Amino acid sequence: SAAADFAVASFESDANFSRLNTAGIASFAAVTFDGKAVFTASTFHDEVHFAASVFNRPAVFSKSLFGGVARFAGVVTKQSAMFSNVRFASAADFSGASFTQYEDFGGARFDGDATFSRASFIALPRTSYEDMDFPQRANFDKVTFAQDADFSKATFTAFVGFRRVTFAGAASFNGASFEGAYFADATFSQDADFGSSTFNHSASFDHATFSGEAQFFRADFVLGADFSLATFNQDAYFGLSTFAQDAKFSQA
Numbered sequence: 001s002a003a004a005d006f007a008v009a010s011f012e013s014d015a016n017f018s019r020l021n022t023a024g025i026a027s028f029a030a031v032t033f034d035g036k037a038v039f040t041a042s043t044f045h046d047e048v049h050f051a052a053s054v055f056n057r058p059a060v061f062s063k064s065l066f067g068g069v070a071r072f073a074g075v076v077t078k079q080s081a082m083f084s085n086v087r088f089a090s091a092a093d094f095s096g097a098s099f100t101q102y103e104d105f106g107g108a109r110f111d112g113d114a115t116f117s118r119a120s121f122i123a124l125p126r127t128s129y130e131d132m133d134f135p136q137r138a139n140f141d142k143v144t145f146a147q148d149a150d151f152s153k154a155t156f157t158a159f160v161g162f163r164r165v166t167f168a169g170a171a172s173f174n175g176a177s178f179e180g181a182y183f184a185d186a187t188f189s190q191d192a193d194f195g196s197s198t199f200n201h202s203a204s205f206d207h208a209t210f211s212g213e214a215q216f217f218r219a220d221f222v223l224g225a226d227f228s229l230a231t232f233n234q235d236a237y238f239g240l241s242t243f244a245q246d247a248k249f250s251q252a
Helices: 124-131
Strands: 155-161 175-182
Touching: none
Parallel strands: 155 175
Antiparallel strands: none
């Protein structure tokens, strides 16, 4: 189809838009989805708007292509949000988004700037997500960010995985709060800013590669911090940081 405008609509039951193909601007801004929302394998050639929309049941965007700017600012997902193997060919804006169950961005590719500033990843009670056999609450494992990625002041209240992630541009987690963070084997091709961040549980950066400046000024590591076998190719700043328990920098 050409342009599609569903702004401020309400879907009281399931909404199936799988394999949707839009050539023009698609607007789902401020939409309420009370049933499951399925956009699997859809193609949005132009700009798409989901800003301020509310997904009360699972939201599934797996294997979709966003050719234009993808606007998800202020979106609220109250159950699982699935973005696995999605390609964002232009900028993706998730600023101020609220994710309140399990999110899966595994295998996604961000070709343009990715903004998650002020986003909240709010955990269920620990027993709930452990019973669902999710090893972490938010999954960004093996994701490629081809441009800058902004997670400044993001809040992760359960484990988040960034294993083997590639940040080709600058990565900012300035002021972010983590419950448990796994950046093992991550590649930071440009500057990485974790200044003033708080790691309330384990922080794992083992085997990570920092090709640009690594900024951890005023970071707070409440439990263990593991930088074993990490590679720092430029300056690394840990001034005024706090390591309350074991810190591993062996062979870094």
